[in-house]
Amino acid sequence: MYHGRGQRAEDSKLRAENCDLLVLNGALLTMAGGNTELCLSGFVAIRGGEIAAVGPMAAAPDPASAGTVVDAGGQLVMPGLVNCHSHAAMTLFRGLADDLPLMTWLYEHIFPAEARWVDPDMVYWCSKLAAAEMLLAGITTAADGYFYEYEAGRAFQDAGLRAVAAQGVIDFPAPGVPDPAGNVTTAADFIAAWQGRTSRVTPAVFCHSPYTCGPATLRQAKELARGQGVPFFIHVAETQAEVAQCREQQGTTPVRYLHGLGLLDPATVLIHCVWLTTAEIDLIAASGAAVVICPASHMKLASGVAPLRELLAAGVAVGLGTDGAASNNRLDLFREMDLVAKLHKVISLDPTALPAHQVLAMATQGGARALGLAARLGSLEPGKAADLIILDLRQPHLTPFYDADLLVYAARGSDVRTVIVDGKIVVRDRRLLTFDLAEVMARVNRLAARMRAGAG
């Protein structure tokens, strides 16, 4: 036994020597095995974009052997957060129309604005703004769905974010897809363009919903995703009105309807799932499909409260999403964690509901599992991608810091000082290193001013 332990320590030491990047002296929250216990002072050694070794400082390699050293003293090192649902380009519509009835918001504000203002340029710059916002808030992976998604993929790639970028499919004329007959082909072209191109951007298919896509489109889009081995995303069961309409038109509830079309499998990600029957929760669990909950969006648009505890109890992989900035209005998973933890407590009148460690797991491992990336992301373990964030604990709202629960109830995206994606430092001392953020904000502000003025 002693020999074995010594051998493992020796192996770990070997793996850690001569690394590209070495993070030292930080409190470590590895999330390995869902554990939220802290290692009070530890190191992470990174080589070739992967985590080479993780451990307590006593086992740390010689800093002189590392390419770059980051001193995380007084700080906390944890896996980068996984945002399982965004429409990055919609930053342009952030706060454009708040506090309105859902259909007024959608049909009188968002859809007309999208029809007029979404073009490749807008998608690139507004997605880049979203990427900056997410990275600066500790999100290292985003699952995105929009139109002109090729441009969104470019923005994520240029920003240094990891992404699952999904081309939108809808049975209406859409930006870049004037004829809906070409919607699945457009998605196929998008996948072909991105498949295997980079380690950070994975292409996927995003069918808008069962009420905006007919059954043929839904089946074809899922077949495309299956054939290409990429994830398939769909909004479903978001509102009571959607469920009522589905019952009327399809004679059944939305998830059951998708199941009947053969759409549920482990590569399908069901977004929202606010209104589910117990039978539907069982169907999802049995199929291996994943679910994404967007707490801020569900609250602000008054969609409802998803049966999250029931989904988790059934063993469903559940991730958290910010949704687009138009319905949130901020892309910060620390806030989503706080919202979801508190919402489920007050709704159930049970302060033990959805404890903080479960919420931390959803924002990291749960999200990675929902996106089919659990083997690569979601915890600090040797062999996983080197996506990690470093938070500054030397702040009044994080003092004292008894345990990791405080990350849910008191931390916020702005506490993140350093962000590493794929082994590269993309945010240092809260400054984004990958592009000129001021220029991107100026461009988006000019677009917003034109939109506000109603000019062409």
Place this chain on the structure above:
Amino acid sequence: MYHGRGQRAEDSKLRAENCDLLVLNGALLTMAGGNTELCLSGFVAIRGGEIAAVGPMAAAPDPASAGTVVDAGGQLVMPGLVNCHSHAAMTLFRGLADDLPLMTWLYEHIFPAEARWVDPDMVYWCSKLAAAEMLLAGITTAADGYFYEYEAGRAFQDAGLRAVAAQGVIDFPAPGVPDPAGNVTTAADFIAAWQGRTSRVTPAVFCHSPYTCGPATLRQAKELARGQGVPFFIHVAETQAEVAQCREQQGTTPVRYLHGLGLLDPATVLIHCVWLTTAEIDLIAASGAAVVICPASHMKLASGVAPLRELLAAGVAVGLGTDGAASNNRLDLFREMDLVAKLHKVISLDPTALPAHQVLAMATQGGARALGLAARLGSLEPGKAADLIILDLRQPHLTPFYDADLLVYAARGSDVRTVIVDGKIVVRDRRLLTFDLAEVMARVNRLAARMRAGAG
């Protein structure tokens, strides 16, 4: 008419010249009359701790005539936020015990920790930490209630925060009041020590609750407050269990019980009010008493959802509070605004419920009115105290910035760059100027370590 307008402009100009402090070029959200429309570029002139003039840049005085000039270009200037309920010293217990049933949390963790660890030194340093956290999040006024409140008052005074500091009264042995027979006398001594002493700290009385204070104490404490002309605070109707117990023991509901004791008047502030009957809402409105809602605390402790819209509709003055850090776990009214706006939407399944402008009003004017300070605080208007905060809009999560609603749905305390209280700059470029924050964090961390170790 023309002459009159010219005269007023001339008056404003005169008032603005030769001011102590001049804030220029910022977007102005004055909140005057509850209006949330922005003046895109304006000034605030401050003299002798008061706002001398406010207006568009076209009417700004010569900067050369001002003592100090703050350029708020690219930023937003608004009234400092009013936190209507805190237990500042409880920062020591932040995150000490999360996700527990209420009675376990209170009786097995918080009460024992308070009995052992609360002393004058603890109250001073932990309240100072809270003051730093609040100021850095844009809170310029806090209504606080605790034991050894003299020390809390000293901490607020030294920190540069404005406060209504209320000495705790409870019919059990309490920190600093070993014999409950002396609880009202202790409060009287506290008031005598602070009455008229400074412009920033107003003394008050904080009766813990109708279930921890007997009727004689409640009456005497209110009599004291009435006699001294100071506010009277009380926790009431926080949980269903409290209401049930009150019905059993007093034969009526908590607010009706307080009314029967003659406790409701415009200087009484009812904290929590989660569980009210319609008749009690009418009683509160008729009495002129104010209500304070603590959204994060109500959610995290699973107390319930207060009938906020009904209270506002009845014309009750409602303020927002953070509650103590032990049950929140953060003192940030921007987060409380976001939480309360979203919670009431999802609970009512109505996205138009509690619109952002109403929430902004609660965090500023509403809070000022609840504390009886509406004439001095809550808006940027000539003659009011110069308590204002400046937020940096040049950040991705605030881009684009269409209107003030975004302050509710996307801003956070960390967006506040500059804080002015009583005409003095207390936070500049996110640095607290009034004391050495690192020293205070170190002291509180040492207390926390001793507590964790269980040592004396």
